[in-house]
Amino acid sequence: MRAMRRLAALLLLALALALPGRLAKAEARACGAPEEELAAAPLPGASAAIARGTLRIMVVGSASTAGGGTSGPEAVWPARMQAVLAARLAPVAVEARVFGARGTTAADHAGLLAAEAPRFRPHLVIWQLGTVEAARGLPPEEMSDTVQEAAAQLRAGRGDRTDLLLMDMQFSRFFRANANVEAYRDQLRFAAAASGAQLFSRWAIMHHWAETGRLDLERATRAERQTVVNELHDCLARALVAFILEGIQREGRIR
Amino acid sequence: MPGTVASLVRPGRDLRVDFLRGLALWFIFIDHTPGNLLGLLTLRNVAFCDATEGFVLLAGYASGVAYGRMLERTGWLHAAARVTGRAFTLYVAHIFLFVAFTAQVGYSAALLDQAAYLDELALDPFGQEPYRALLEALLLRYQPAFLDILPLYIVVLLLFAFALPLLARPRLLLAGSVTLYVAARWAGLEPPSWRSTGWFFNPFAWQLLFAIGAVLARAEPGGLARRFRWSKWLAVLAALGLAGVAMLLNAVWHGAARGWEPPEWLAAWLADVDKAGLHPARLASILVLTWLIAHLLPAGARFLQGRLAAPFVLMGQQSLAVFCAGIFLSFLGRLALEASAAPPAQLLVNLVGLASLVLVGVVSAWYSGDSARRREPGPASADLPAGQGTSRP
Numbered sequence: 001m002r003a004m005r006r007l008a009a010l011l012l013l014a015l016a017l018a019l020p021g022r023l024a025k026a027e028a029r030a031c032g033a034p035e036e037e038l039a040a041a042p043l044p045g046a047s048a049a050i051a052r053g054t055l056r057i058m059v060v061g062s063a064s065t066a067g068g069g070t071s072g073p074e075a076v077w078p079a080r081m082q083a084v085l086a087a088r089l090a091p092v093a094v095e096a097r098v099f100g101a102r103g104t105t106a107a108d109h110a111g112l113l114a115a116e117a118p119r120f121r122p123h124l125v126i127w128q129l130g131t132v133e134a135a136r137g138l139p140p141e142e143m144s145d146t147v148q149e150a151a152a153q154l155r156a157g158r159g160d161r162t163d164l165l166l167m168d169m170q171f172s173r174f175f176r177a178n179a180n181v182e183a184y185r186d187q188l189r190f191a192a193a194a195s196g197a198q199l200f201s202r203w204a205i206m207h208h209w210a211e212t213g214r215l216d217l218e219r220a221t222r223a224e225r226q227t228v229v230n231e232l233h234d235c236l237a238r239a240l241v242a243f244i245l246e247g248i249q250r251e252g253r254i255r
Numbered sequence: 256m257p258g259t260v261a262s263l264v265r266p267g268r269d270l271r272v273d274f275l276r277g278l279a280l281w282f283i284f285i286d287h288t289p290g291n292l293l294g295l296l297t298l299r300n301v302a303f304c305d306a307t308e309g310f311v312l313l314a315g316y317a318s319g320v321a322y323g324r325m326l327e328r329t330g331w332l333h334a335a336a337r338v339t340g341r342a343f344t345l346y347v348a349h350i351f352l353f354v355a356f357t358a359q360v361g362y363s364a365a366l367l368d369q370a371a372y373l374d375e376l377a378l379d380p381f382g383q384e385p386y387r388a389l390l391e392a393l394l395l396r397y398q399p400a401f402l403d404i405l406p407l408y409i410v411v412l413l414l415f416a417f418a419l420p421l422l423a424r425p426r427l428l429l430a431g432s433v434t435l436y437v438a439a440r441w442a443g444l445e446p447p448s449w450r451s452t453g454w455f456f457n458p459f460a461w462q463l464l465f466a467i468g469a470v471l472a473r474a475e476p477g478g479l480a481r482r483f484r485w486s487k488w489l490a491v492l493a494a495l496g497l498a499g500v501a502m503l504l505n506a507v508w509h510g511a512a513r514g515w516e517p518p519e520w521l522a523a524w525l526a527d528v529d530k531a532g533l534h535p536a537r538l539a540s541i542l543v544l545t546w547l548i549a550h551l552l553p554a555g556a557r558f559l560q561g562r563l564a565a566p567f568v569l570m571g572q573q574s575l576a577v578f579c580a581g582i583f584l585s586f587l588g589r590l591a592l593e594a595s596a597a598p599p600a601q602l603l604v605n606l607v608g609l610a611s612l613v614l615v616g617v618v619s620a621w622y623s624g625d626s627a628r629r630r631e632p633g634p635a636s637a638d639l640p641a642g643q644g645t646s647r648p
Contacts, residue, residue: 041516137400137452144526173596174367176289177589178360180400180455183530189508193522199511211596218367 030242031235032214033205038239041198043247045163049123050092050248057082057096058120060109061128064170065100069229078126080237088241097122105132106143110150118157124244125154128167128202134184135175143184144191151195163247164197167240171206173218200243202236209235260613261565263620270559270568271552276313277567277616280577282306284608287401287585290592292601301501303528307404308541310578311461314408315468317574318415323422323473331420338416342409348579349405353392356399357381359586363593391449398448401585403455404578410446410458411465418466425470432466435459440532453531460533464541485550493543500540566613573619580615584608 030038049055059065059078070076074083082096097120099112106129113125127150133143151164168188175181185203192199209215215235220228264270282297283306299305318338325334361381380388380397391397395406414435421428438444439459448454471479507517507525528534558564570577588604 036513039514041511041514136450137398137455139453139529139531141527141529141531148523148526173290173593174363177363177593178400180289182289186508187526189511190522190526193507193511193517194519194526195523196519 030239031209032212033235033239033242034208037201037205037208038242038246040200040243040247040250042251042253043124043163043198043244044251045123045158045161046244047248047251048161050089053091054093054095055085055089055124056120056122057085057094057124057126058113058117058122059096059098059100059126059128060112061098061100061126061167062104062132063100063102064131064233065098065128067102069225070233071226071230075230075233077233077237077240080234081240084237084241085244088245100128103132105129105136105138106146106150110146113150114153117154117162121158122162124163124165126165126167126200126240127197130184130188131169131175134169134179134181137180140183140187144187144194147188147191147197148195151197155196164195165200165244166192166197167200168203171203171210173210198247200240205236205239206232260569260617261560261562263617264565264568265572265620268572269554270564271548271554271556272313272316273568273571274559274564275309275548276317276571276574277569277577278571279306279309279313280570280574280581281567281609281612283310283404283578284581284585284588284612285605287582288588288592288604288608290596291588291604293605301504302497302544303500303504303534303537303540304544307456307530308464308533308537309544310404311407311411311464312468312541312545313571314411314574315465316472317468318412318465319422319469319472322415322419323469326419326422334419335416338412338419342412342416344575345405345409345412348575349395349402349409350393352405352579352582353399353402355583355586356402359590360399363590396447396449398455402582405582406454407456407458407461411462414458414462415465415469422469422473425473428466429470432463436463436533455531457532460531464533464538467542483546483549490547490550493547497540497543497547566609566616569616569620570612573616573623576619577612577616581612584611 046055057078065076065078067073067076073079076098078096078098082094085096086092086094099109099116101108109127109129113127117125127147129147130143132138133140147166154162154164166188168185169175169181181203185201189199191197206215209232210218215228215232217225217228217232264273285291285293285297286299286306288294297306298309322334322338325337388397395409398406418428418431421431435444436459439457444459445457446454446459503521504525506515507522510517528536530537552559559568585608588608591600591604594600
């Protein structure tokens with residue numbers, strides 16, 4: 001029985017590692033997101049989970065995790081990510097749970113992580129933050145301290161079994177013009193590097209889409225807006241999946 | 256045009272100070288128009304400190320020169336009244352800029368017409384509590400993004416009005432200033448803010464840079480040069496240090512995407528170098544830079560009297576007008592870059608921006624020079640030692 005389970009685990013891992021050929025098509029899959037933004041470092045927690053057949057993903061964040069102007073709950077990026085990832089990793093079971101709400105700050109998220117992570121035991125935490133801090137002008141260093149403390153606590157409780165992925169703000173010309181976004185982005189880079197986490201730069205990817213005209217929410221007419229928001233969330237999910245798969249693959253190569 | 260600009264430059268002062276101040280004002284304009292490609296070339300990309308540190312230090316220097324003399328001639332009460340008057344002028348300018356900023360954000364938001372999106376950004380406390388927001392802005396307890404330098408300057412000037420008599424006792428002035436800095440950094444002393452977001456620049460910490468500038472201005476140049484003697488080895492060390500910091504910062508910011516993982520302790524330390532409380536690393540960075548420039552750029556350098564430097568020297572001499580105009584112009588620059596950030600728009604924003612700043616400097620110099628002559632007929636400022644008579648903070 002045990003031998004069979006081990007065999008199944010090996011098969012699953014082999015399946016996950018057989019992705020390189022498919023990854024070559026990242027361009028199409030991730031809606032043309034820039035390659036350098038999808039370059040992930042190894043993800044040991046998620047890889048080990050896939051080998052065991054169940055991947056639990058915990059998403060914490062503010063408004064964009066909880067609706068964000070999409071047509072419905074199934075169109076929001078965490079739900080799309082779960083669907084795309086499950087399809088890509090089948091037969092691995094992918095469970096994603098969202099703990100987010102509009103207007104929540106990094107401190108709120110840290111509280112959620114402390115309370116829910118021990119119960120949910122995620123293998124991958126995707127922490128979307130920075131928007132509310134930058135919009136309200138909250139101290140950037142405090143945000144970074146909060147992340148570092150929460151990451152340390154997560155590591156103390158879960159060790160290498162949980163990978164942490166930070167996600168920064170949505171790109172917006174209006175936001176860039178009227179809030180000091182760069183200070184917060186710099187600080188998020190520091191925070192990720194200081195807490196052994198990785199940064200998935202939604203800002204840089206959306207900036208690229210906006211500049212190339214691929215997906216530009218702020219230039220969409222009122223009639224198109226719903227469609228564009230849905231597509232944006234879908235594309236973000238696909239870029240995120242490409243990032244996660246790359247992290248899993250690189251972990252496999254190290255082994 | 257350059258000829259006109261050069262003719263408006265007030266001669267006889269330390270042109271280095273004016274030139275660097277003008278440069279800092281230009282950098283501040285650039286850093287206040289996010290999306291501006293020139294923003295990649297300013298100091299903040301390669302050093303702990305940025306143009307703000309330079310601006311405050313040199314404001315302290317200019318204030319030390321101008322009010323120090325005034326203090327000797329007319330006494331504390333009069334000089335303090337002048338400093339306070341200056342602070343009030345800055346306050347009025349700040350409120351004007353606040354109104355302009357609010358109008359600009361409101362206009363952009365209306366143009367964008369994306370309720371759900373804006374709601375998340377919550378950039379508009381005016382929409383939620385207009386009367387409260389106005390009151391908090393008047394009390395300087397609410398400062399929108401990019402409108403944070405003037406409140407700092409105002410509070411620092413008011414502190415300076417009290418500290419004026421200590422200009423004659425630089426050690427005491429610095430001791431008091433360091434004490435306040437320590438209280439701000441380690442005891443959390445800070446002016447109150449709405450929604451307890453804290454001030455973007457804590458004036459109780461930043462006053463130290465201003466005080467250092469004022470003390471440097473009052474020091475006898477020869478003594479200063481002896482105390483901070485030039486040493487080739489020290490200079491090489493300083494330059495290496497600055498270059499090292501530039502590399503470290505960029506490695507941690509951009510290394511992860513290129514497969515280099517910085518050590519966690521290093522990133523954690525860099526994350527703690529805060530701007531609000533003028534982290535000692537930022538302070539050291541600007542002071543080292545100042546020492547290097549003071550020695551490497553001689554006061555009589557020919558280039559400072561040249562055509563290329565003249566616009567910046569002029570801007571530095573007319574700093575208040577140019578600063579306020581720069582903040583105002585940055586609103587317009589933002590609107591333009593919001594509409595398009597393509598190369599033609601970049602070129603337009605930067606050319607028009609810089610030309611307008613220089614123009615403001617020209618008009619201000621022409622106007623104030625004119626009024627000064629009317630006020631002081633005959634051999635103007637004959638009683639003032641050369642080079643300091645017309646310095647203004």
